Amino acid sequence: MKDIQNTQGDYKFDINKVGVDNLVCPFKIQSKIGEVISTVGNFSMMVNLPKELKGINMSRLPQLLSELKQEELTLNDLKQDIRSIVERMKKRMESKDAYLDLDFDYFLEKKAPVSGFMGIVPYHAKINASLQGSSYNFILTVEVPITTLCPCSKEISDYSAHNQRGYVEVSIKFDGLFYIEDIIEIVEEVASCEIYSVLKRVDEKYVTERAYENPRFVEDVVRLVAEKLDQASQIKSFSVSSRHQESIHSHDAYAIIER
Numbered sequence: 417m418k419d420i421q422n423t424q425g426d427y428k429f430d431i432n433k434v435g436v437d438n439l440v441c442p443f444k445i446q447s448k449i450g451e452v453i454s455t456v457g458n459f460s461m462m463v464n465l466p467k468e469l470k471g472i473n474m475s476r477l478p479q480l481l482s483e484l485k486q487e488e489l490t491l492n493d494l495k496q497d498i499r500s501i502v503e504r505m506k507k508r509m510e511s512k513d514a515y516l517d518l519d520f521d522y523f524l525e526k527k528a529p530v531s532g533f534m535g536i537v538p539y540h541a542k543i544n545a546s547l548q549g550s551s552y553n554f555i556l557t558v559e560v561p562i563t564t565l566c567p568c569s570k571e572i573s574d575y576s577a578h579n580q581r582g583y584v585e586v587s588i589k590f591d592g593l594f595y596i597e598d599i600i601e602i603v604e605e606v607a608s609c610e611i612y613s614v615l616k617r618v619d620e621k622y623v624t625e626r627a628y629e630n631p632r633f634v635e636d637v638v639r640l641v642a643e644k645l646d647q648a649s650q651i652k653s654f655s656v657s658s659r660h661q662e663s664i665h666s667h668d669a670y671a672i673i674e675r
């Protein structure tokens with residue numbers, strides 16, 4: 417059969433990224449304490465294409481993912497394990513550059529603060545990795561949902577204070593090891609209160625009062641998280657944003673710090 421995509425030509429443009437997007441595949445990831453967490457990833461696998469070539473051998477990308485699944489893909493050291501996948505993509509595709517983006521939910525078991533009942537909390541995570549020539553770039557992003565309670569509302573009201581669910585998104589570039597759990601811990605520590613999936617009445621009293629004792633503006637959240645990220649020696653650069661779904665407005669409050 418004729419291999420159309422491999423035909424040579426004199427096209428006007430190199431293509432920066434071409435490949436497959438929205439490829440859904442199960443995989444496993446090892447948690448900080450060594451438990452294996454099953455999840456489903458949405459993969460985007462791309463390579464560059466020089467202007468002399470008509471197309472890439474596109475089927476090789478899902479083929480590689482399928483092989484990884486058969487090999488029981490389990491990510492332990494996120495940065496290095498993803499690097500070896502991107503290296504395999506480059507080799508298989510005979511390309512100069514390769515790009516792997518991956519979105520998934522990371523499921524952690526979390527105890528209710530007073531009753532101790534266990535619940536599962538999903539945290540959305542993203543990986544953006546690329547190997548351009550021999551230059552490897554890896555970004556880990558984690559979204560942490562939190563409760564925030566408005567300091568202004570608390571101050572001016574005779575009783576109560578409005579609160580909201582905030583989504584804190586932290587992206588980091590780092591050397592060595594840094595875990596998804598480390599990011600979650602940093603964010604939850606500075607929130608008005610963490611969120612849980614199972615709360616009994618004693619827990620509900622606890623989270624209500626804890627939020628009241630720790631009021632936070634969106635500005636407070638990004639500044640406090642940035643301070644902690646800045647102190648972590650492994651982190652080379654970061655961005656932290658927070659989106660608060662206001663309960664008294666139809667819009668969100670939003671802030672971002674990039675370093």
Ligand SMILES: Nc1nc2c(ncn2[C@@H]2O[C@H](COP(=O)(O)OP(=O)(O)OP(=O)(O)O)[C@@H](O)[C@H]2O)c(=O)[nH]1
Pocket residue numbers: 419421471472473474475476
């Ligand atoms: N490059 C490219 N291929 C596409 C696209 N849409 C569908 N395909 C098809 O993907 C199929 C598989 O391509 P290849 O990976 O080259 O398949 P192959 O030549 O059998 O595989 P190898 O032996 O690994 O080279 C081809 O039949 C293409 O027509 C597209 O937009 N671009």
